[in-house]
Amino acid sequence: MAAALINVPKKAKRGDVIEIKTLMSHIMETGFRHTATGELVPRDIITSFTCRYNGEEIFRADLFPAISANPFIAFFTTATESGTFEFSWIGDRGFSETASASIIVE
Amino acid sequence: MMKRETMDKPDRSTRRRFLKLTAGAAVLGAAPRAKATPAMMAAAIRDVTGAAAVRTGKVRLDVPPLVENGNTVSMTVSVTSPMTAEDHVRSIHVFVEKNPQPNVGNFVLGPRAGRAQISTRIRLADTQKVVAIARLSDGSFWSASVDVVVTLAACTEEVI
Numbered sequence: 001m002a003a004a005l006i007n008v009p010k011k012a013k014r015g016d017v018i019e020i021k022t023l024m025s026h027i028m029e030t031g032f033r034h035t036a037t038g039e040l041v042p043r044d045i046i047t048s049f050t051c052r053y054n055g056e057e058i059f060r061a062d063l064f065p066a067i068s069a070n071p072f073i074a075f076f077t078t079a080t081e082s083g084t085f086e087f088s089w090i091g092d093r094g095f096s097e098t099a100s101a102s103i104i105v106e
Numbered sequence: 107m108m109k110r111e112t113m114d115k116p117d118r119s120t121r122r123r124f125l126k127l128t129a130g131a132a133v134l135g136a137a138p139r140a141k142a143t144p145a146m147m148a149a150a151i152r153d154v155t156g157a158a159a160v161r162t163g164k165v166r167l168d169v170p171p172l173v174e175n176g177n178t179v180s181m182t183v184s185v186t187s188p189m190t191a192e193d194h195v196r197s198i199h200v201f202v203e204k205n206p207q208p209n210v211g212n213f214v215l216g217p218r219a220g221r222a223q224i225s226t227r228i229r230l231a232d233t234q235k236v237v238a239i240a241r242l243s244d245g246s247f248w249s250a251s252v253d254v255v256v257t258l259a260a261c262t263e264e265v266i
Contacts, residue, residue: 021225058219065229066210066211066228067210068179068228069178072225073224076222076223077218078218
């Protein structure tokens with residue numbers, strides 16, 4: 001399922017601070033909502049997001065039900081070398097998705 | 107006629123009583139909706155900061171002061187920091203006062219981030235205060251808070 005949208009600049013100069021934007025398609029059911037019959041809808045959220053740059057973890061986030069559906073997360077990093085960014089989202093009910101993006105650093 | 111009226115009266119009163127009771131029950135049924143309190147938020151903040159003092163400043167929390175739809179509220183937290191190996195932001199934590207749960211998110215950065223800034227979209231279940239706290243590499247904590255007015259609250263509606 002191509003559920004992720006990633007925005008990473010294709011090229012950057014060495015030492016540039018670049019912005020990385022990510023969006024993962026997910027319902028992010030809070031676990032606090034009820035059906036019309038009063039039953040609690042069980043929680044189903046992404047709990048953790050990580051980004052690795054050539055294998056090294058550069059950013060991590062713990063998410064809670066207060067994060068909107070289809071979590072959007074944007075952050076910054078310094079472009080040090082050409083390579084790949086690997087993104088991973090882990091959540092309730094065994095949810096696990098990955099995505100990657102490459103960058104050329106001159 | 108007279109007799110009918112007197113017979114009607116008790117009927118009406120029981121009907122009224124019944125309506126009152128059912129209305130009361132409906133209110134009771136809807137009442138137990140989880141909601142955090144400012145005290146719970148303070149406890150969640152203490153879980154992160156421990157006994158350390160949290161000072162105001164350095165952190166900038168950008169969130170609209172008036173929100174029409176609490177289901178998606180854009181939020182940006184930025185921290186004034188040189189982001190060097192000696193002096194950088196280790197993590198950013200966001201809390202709210204009156205959602206069912208005080209935690210919103212924890213974001214772990216490092217000196218490689220270059221700029222201590224994160225953006226995301228959050229849910230707000232009520233008009234409330236949003237607090238962002240940054241943990242610096244020297245162990246100090248800095249914070250910023252914004253009061254947000256929400257017209258349509260998140261996560262309280264029923265699922266159909």
